[in-house]
Amino acid sequence: xxxxxxxxxxxxxxxxxxxxxxxxxxxxxxxxxxxxxxxxxxxxxxxxxxxxxxxxxxxxxxxxxxxxxxxxxxxxxxxxxxxxxxxxxxxxxxxxxxxxxxxxxxxxxxxxxxxxxxxxxxxxxxxxxxxxxxxxxxxxxxxxxxxxxxxxxxxxxxxxxxxxxxxxxxxxxxxxxxxxxxxxxxxxxxxxxxxxxxxxxxxxxxxxxxxxxxxxxxxxxxxxxxxxxxxxxxxxxxxxxxxxxxxxxxxxxxxxxxxxxxxxxxxxxxxxxxxxxxxxxxxxxxxxxxxxxxxxxxxxxxxxxxxxxxxxxxxxxxxxxxxxxxxxxxx
Amino acid sequence: xxxxxxxxxxxxxxxxxxxxxxxxxxxxxxxxxxxxxxxxxxxxxxxxxxxxxxxxxxxxxxxxxxxxxxxxxxxxxxxxxxxxxxxxxxxxxxxxxxxxxxxxxxxxxxxxxxxxxxxxxxxxxxxxxxxxxxxxxxxxxxxxxxxxxxxxxxxxxxxxxxxxxxxxxxxxxxxxxxxxxxxxxxxxxxxxxxxxxxxxxxxxxxxxxxxxxxxxxxxxxxxxxxxxxxxxxxxxxxxxxxxxxxxxxxxxxxxxxxxxxxxxxxxxxxxxxxxxxxxxxxxxxxxxxxxxxxxxxxxxxxxxxxxxxxxxxxxxxxxxxxxxxxxxxxx
Numbered sequence: 001x002x003x004x005x006x007x008x009x010x011x012x013x014x015x016x017x018x019x020x021x022x023x024x025x026x027x028x029x030x031x032x033x034x035x036x037x038x039x040x041x042x043x044x045x046x047x048x049x050x051x052x053x054x055x056x057x058x059x060x061x062x063x064x065x066x067x068x069x070x071x072x073x074x075x076x077x078x079x080x081x082x083x084x085x086x087x088x089x090x091x092x093x094x095x096x097x098x099x100x101x102x103x104x105x106x107x108x109x110x111x112x113x114x115x116x117x118x119x120x121x122x123x124x125x126x127x128x129x130x131x132x133x134x135x136x137x138x139x140x141x142x143x144x145x146x147x148x149x150x151x152x153x154x155x156x157x158x159x160x161x162x163x164x165x166x167x168x169x170x171x172x173x174x175x176x177x178x179x180x181x182x183x184x185x186x187x188x189x190x191x192x193x194x195x196x197x198x199x200x201x202x203x204x205x206x207x208x209x210x211x212x213x214x215x216x217x218x219x220x221x222x223x224x225x226x227x228x229x230x231x232x233x234x235x236x237x238x239x240x241x242x243x244x245x246x247x248x249x250x251x252x253x254x255x256x257x258x259x260x261x262x263x264x265x266x267x268x269x270x271x272x273x274x275x276x277x278x279x280x281x282x283x284x285x286x287x288x289x290x291x292x293x294x295x296x297x298x299x300x301x302x303x304x305x306x307x308x309x310x311x312x313x314x315x316x317x318x319x320x321x322x323x324x325x326x327x328x329x330x331x
Numbered sequence: 332x333x334x335x336x337x338x339x340x341x342x343x344x345x346x347x348x349x350x351x352x353x354x355x356x357x358x359x360x361x362x363x364x365x366x367x368x369x370x371x372x373x374x375x376x377x378x379x380x381x382x383x384x385x386x387x388x389x390x391x392x393x394x395x396x397x398x399x400x401x402x403x404x405x406x407x408x409x410x411x412x413x414x415x416x417x418x419x420x421x422x423x424x425x426x427x428x429x430x431x432x433x434x435x436x437x438x439x440x441x442x443x444x445x446x447x448x449x450x451x452x453x454x455x456x457x458x459x460x461x462x463x464x465x466x467x468x469x470x471x472x473x474x475x476x477x478x479x480x481x482x483x484x485x486x487x488x489x490x491x492x493x494x495x496x497x498x499x500x501x502x503x504x505x506x507x508x509x510x511x512x513x514x515x516x517x518x519x520x521x522x523x524x525x526x527x528x529x530x531x532x533x534x535x536x537x538x539x540x541x542x543x544x545x546x547x548x549x550x551x552x553x554x555x556x557x558x559x560x561x562x563x564x565x566x567x568x569x570x571x572x573x574x575x576x577x578x579x580x581x582x583x584x585x586x587x588x589x590x591x592x593x594x595x596x597x598x599x600x601x602x603x604x605x606x607x608x609x610x611x612x613x614x615x616x617x618x619x620x621x622x623x624x625x626x627x628x629x630x631x632x633x634x635x636x637x638x639x640x641x642x643x644x645x646x647x648x649x650x651x652x653x654x655x656x657x658x659x660x661x662x
Binding site: 021136 | 351352354356357359360420423424425442443444446447448449450451453454455457458461466467468470471474475478481482485486488489490492493507
């Protein structure tokens with residue numbers, strides 16, 4: 001089973017769900033959602049849709065856990081709609097003018113319509129999950145898993161916004177934030193996949209842990225790339241996280257060290273010119289090594305959780321390959 | 332059964348749901364929701380909570396349809412959390428600085444936190460509905476009814492925001508907007524109450540229609556009061572809807588007449604001084620009578636739907652009284 005074979009069915013299921021919001025008077029509402037999903041408007045196409053990592057993760061997990069991936073399509077659509085709803089609102093909250101090279105929804109249609117369009121997509125995400133054709137009690141379990149992820153997502157976003165007011169934070173503040181912002185949704189992807197396949201207790205817990213650790217490892221690596229990444233590979237300018245004052249893992253590590261980096265950081269906003277030297281200083285103080293070690297440990301934990309889940313068949317291979325691709329973007 | 336007896340159990344159920352979002356690092360997130368709900372912060376108390384009309388409607392319907400109202404408490408909490416989530420986002424979208432005499436959430440904590448706090452409350456509303464202790468297939472039915480209301484709410488809000496750009500609109504544009512913004516949620520209240528009581532097909536449809544027509548009638552009356560209301564009774568200055576340029580039912584009626592009122596309206600924003608004369612002109616052109624007639628017809632349809640639902644016991648009386656109280660605010 002090739003991951004690329006899964007993409008058209010995922011888009012189809014999402015289109016079916018989105019159609020529920022369409023109607024004579026609501027074409028623009030539908031269009032705004034379709035625009036954000038990369039289907040319509042200027043710049044629509046594969047570049048604009050994103051990689052659909054989350055729904056693919058749901059389907060591969062369902063197959064690896066011995067289920068029929070087709071039965072998990074509603075859950076796949078639900079997680080991708082949830083992810084995209086959160087991006088629509090994040091873009092407003094972060095005042096971001098572009099996403100994936102296109103103007104953000106609020107830039108084109110204003111903040112009021114963008115907030116409401118996000119709400120509509122959030123509603124559709126909840127609608128998608130109860131379209132699962134499983135025994136009713138199992139559908140309710142899936143809805144619970146899904147809603148727990150929604151709540152953790154808003155809790156993570158709450159911390160992210162609150163942290164922006166702080167110049168410094170303890171290293172321990174990092175994990176609750178990324179666990180809500182990144183890991184909660186990936187954990188829901190793998191747990192939902194396993195649940196759709198009818199996997200019970202321990203197997204389901206192992207898949208959930210795989211997703212959770214995958215999310216944490218991914219975030220740690222992303223934070224490393226945000227400071228020391230190769231511009232040509234990451235597509236964003238190296239060290240841009242420092243310039244934006246992002247409280248990433250290496251930065252919080254550096255602040256705990258209370259060295260040269262911390263002194264400069266606490267003195268106020270950095271300028272573009274001093275970024276290269278400061279990134280080098282942060283590396284000298286051990287932050288890069290610490291971040292890499294942390295990511296490596298979390299990657300090991302993710303892969304070991306995956307093995308405990310005893311994934312089967314070619315989906316197991318595809319799942320390992322997906323995890324490695326996410327976690328080895330430097331390779 | 333007194334309506335006031337229902338209020339403490341409603342608040343308790345809402346508090347239980349809200350507690351799910353609390354936690355060591357999330358007290359402020361919880362507090363922002365509790366503030367909006369009127370429980371905490373400056374000005375907290377009965378004045379700040381609102382009347383909880385929607386959850387009361389759920390519980391009275393459940394009892395009148397022969398069920399135990401206690402079993403419907405999760406649905407009651409869900410509709411009130413949904414209503415309040417929509418108010419949090421509406422206040423941002425409308426740029427409203429106050430609600431029920433207190434600063435709005437976004438005024439106190441900024442737009443990013445307010446958007447996200449609304450999202451958290453929206454999540455909790457979905458969580459509340461699946462807390463229903465009914466057979467799983469019935470809980471899923473309730474979730475479907477609830478989600479349909481959510482979608483209609485966002486569709487209505489979409490139209491409301493879009494209409495702000497227009498100086499004129501046909502009268503037919505009015506109904507889809509208010510049906511989404513007001514009627515959808517009241518219809519969900521009565522349908523959920525009936526569903527929780529185990530009412531089937533026709534009875535459930537009659538209760539739903541009762542809620543839907545109640546919402547439409549209420550909105551038409553509210554629009555009349557917004558122009559010709561007694562300031563002392565409505566609590567907002569008479570004719571304020573005209574000053575704000577709100578596309579209410581009498582205004583759209585007046586615009587269709589293409590008379591003196593329409594000519595002035597189309598010429599641009601009105602000033603406070605000309606409002607009394609213009610309100611009188613609109614009345615002369617028949618808009619007030621039309622609005623009253625429409626409200627009276629919808630009220631009749633609501634009450635006749637209620638009778639078709641054959642409500643039982645003292646809850647039936649309380650339900651009629653609630654409807655009349657909502658619809659006869661001038662009495």
